[in-house]
Amino acid sequence: MKPYKLLPITKITALFAALALLGGTTSVVASDKNGWSNQALIYILAPTLDGTSGIGPFDTEVDMDAADVFDALDGAFLGVYRGEGERFGIQLDIVSMDLKMDGEGDRGALAGEVKVEQTTVITTASWRLNKEFRLLGGALFNDLSTGVSLTGPSATRQQSAGDDWVDPIVGVAYETPLGAHWDFSGSALVGGFGVGSESVVVLSGSFAYRFNHWSSLTLGYRYLDFDYEDGEGADRFKFNMKQYGPAVGVRFDF
Structure with a gap:
């Protein structure tokens, strides 16, 4: 059996994983000191990717812009819930996305589809x-799967790959109002520590x-540097990527 071209799989895997892993947004919550405040945020990202993605023995150098992301997007939901009392707060960031792109193998003799499903x-x-300041601590769970199905006049090629892992994360958040209608927020998180990544x-x-x-409109910018590798041989999965770009969202306070 001749190997088919794996470049589309690793390329789209890197694209999707980097996009989805940019959670952990922050914003000012108008907290009632005697109660619990709630906030929901729906957002989209426009990332640039720079790094290496690998499946089995194959590594792919990735350099993609936001147009490549939206060309491959088949469906997505990105949302955040944040709740906070006088001192203690929680935040839950859920990303679910499906990407789809054309693939080919055996030097063009086979053609079909590459699919990626991601939950973070x-x-x-x-x-x-x-x-102004909050201490942060928690975990990042990532579940990524890719599949390819190629057909031709006399052959069919199928392959699937994926991985899931958990990273402990810690950090700090800063927030401050800027006049009557504007506010600024920022956060820095570090994690992995060899547990997952x-x-x-x-x-x-x-x-x-x-x-x-x-209701509020949010405009921001995010940077992610992620270094993950696990397994050996055909089971090896690598994701070593820098991602950076703008984000826009709509926030609801209740």
Whole structure:
């Protein structure tokens, strides 16, 4: 059996995983000191990717812009819930995405489809030190699977690959109002520590414009540096990637 071209799989795997792993958004919550405040955020990302993705013995150098991401997008949901009391808070960031792109193998003799499914959940707890700063701690769970199905006049090629892992994460968040309608927030998270990934770094900053007491528009920028590798031989899975780009979302406070 001749091997078919694996470049589309590793390329789209890198694209999808980097996009999905940029959770952990931050923003100012109008907290009632005597109660619990709630916040929901729906957002999209436009990332640039730079790094290496690998499946089995194959490594692919990745250099992709936001247009490549949206060309491959077949369906997605990206959302955040944040709740906070006077001192303690929690945040849940869920990303579910499906990507689809054309693939080929055996020097063009086979053609078909490459699919990627991703679920990422980032859960953090926070402790407010003062009005501006919060300490963060939690975990990042990532489940990624890829599959390819190619057909031709006399042959069919199919392959699937994937991995899931958990990274402990810690960090700090900063937030401050900027006048009557604007606020700024930023966070820095580090994790992995060899438990799941060797290392992961997430930096984010955003401005929010409040239309009224319950809705805001957020505009921000995020950077992720992620170093993960596990398994050997045909079971090897590698994701060593830098991702950076703008983000936009709509926030609801209730």
